[in-house]
Amino acid sequence: MTSASLLNVSKAYGKTPVLRDVSLNIKAGEFLAVLGPSGCGKTTLLRLLAGFETPTEGEVQLGDRTVASRSVMVPPEKRGLGIVFQNYALWPHMSVAQNVGYALKVAGLPRAERDQRVREALETVDLTRFADRRPADLSGGQRQRVALARCLAARNNLVLLDEPLANLDVRLRATMEEEFRRFHRESGATLVYITHDQSEAMALADRVAVMDKGRILQCASPRQLYREPANATVATFIGDGLLFPVENVRPEYAGRVRATLLGVEVTMRATPPQGPVPFAIATCHPGNLRLCADHEQNGLDVVITSRVYRGGHWSLEMRPYADQSLTYTIDLPDRGGSLPEPGDDARVAFDDLWLLPEGQGAPFGSTKTNQSSTTDQKKVLQCV
Ligand SMILES: Nc1ncnc2c1ncn2[C@@H]1O[C@H](COP(=O)(O)OP(=O)(O)OP(=O)(O)O)[C@@H](O)[C@H]1O
DSSP states (O other): OOOEEEEEEEEEETTEEEEEEEEEEEOTTOEEEEEOOTTSSHHHHHHHHHTSSOOSEEEEEETTEEEESSSOBOOGGGSOEEEEOTTOOOOTTSOHHHHHHHHHHHTTOOHHHHHHHHHHHHHHTTOGGGTTSOGGGSOHHHHHHHHHHHHHHTTOSEEEEESTTTTSOHHHHHHHHHHHHHHHHHHOOEEEEEESOHHHHHHHOSEEEEEETTEEEEEEOHHHHHHSOSSHHHHHHGGGOEEEEEEEEEEEETTEEEEEETTEEEEEEOOSOOOOEEEEEEEEOGGGEEEOOTTOTTOEEEEEEEEEEOSSEEEEEEEETTOTTOOEEEEEEOOSSOOOOTTOEEEEEESOOEEOOTTSSSOTTOOOOHHHHHHHHHHHHHHO
16 A cells, blocks of 8 residues: 655646646545546546656656655656556457456566466456456456556556546446445555546545646545535535525534525534625535425525426526526425426525635625625635
8 A cells, every 4th residue: 555645746737737726635445536537637647647748847756755845756656656547458468367467477476476466456357257358359348357467467556547437437436436346445545536537536535636737636535525524616526516605604513504595594514613704605416305395484485487307307497586686496306296396486495505715706805885795705605
């Protein structure tokens, strides 16, 4: 097991910055996913760890060894890590067993040990019966398992995976997810897994680093990302979170605050300590709102603008009467009852809200006037 760290790493191609002051600590034995939209710099981060790129600023460390800095650059083959690419990177003219054993041969391992390691690795990924086949005669999932077996045989302590499931169909992806879990368990290696697929990252990783525009916005467990996003971008990216302007936020008790959300009194989870603040942004997921009776207190009055059946649940789009410039889409389970139609009025209640931490997506505690603060909040709500 090897830990890996990026310390204040920046990377630019020419004058274009691609990574900006990224710091990340990957613990030994951890399964870390790096998640973000196309072009946000995920692959560049992986290539810096692998040694295919040099940082413009900052340091890369593997274990307690500095492998890249202003004065040091350890080449990829000396970093002792394995890489699994989305295109598998197998030698087409070699058999499966030869592919798995190739690096061991180059490293000069005696034949008997090489053969034993290859045998064990192929057994672990359930490919023993394909040992003599060529990669061209395997399915995509089987080829990916050859790439994993190669890391197992090499006993890599750190394995970097670059969108390894991107070329596989949906059913095979689910099977391969299990394969990665098993690989992690049995190898004990530290895994860094690049993906733009949120559900894959959430299902596999101990922690997920969410990236956007060359920065890490938050690195946390899947559950914490979902329930306690650090800012408005993470909130909307993970699980289609909704954002609501709130006013007059005051602490209720540890970990909970009261606030006024579009005229409605609500309580919500928050990071303690939270002093009183005039304006902020709250978030919840589309499934955390429900239709409620007209007389229910603390409901938000809305007009329904569209209704779509999505198999098992309905998506209802609505505009709050308190601010018709805002639009929200909520998910309601299909329980067979009747639902409001476009043009109908309705009232919705909040089951679970989270207050974005101070300063994240809101002019929290600012001395601005009410009017400009509200305008800033709206800008955040509209642009994320
Ligand atoms: N060698 C290069 N020269 C110039 N620009 C590059 C180079 N490699 C990457 N970039 C740019 O850096 C940015 C980040 O690229 P990167 O491949 O790291 O993103 P990504 O998040 O992995 O994207 P994707 O999910 O689409 O693979 C992109 O705008 C890309 O065009």
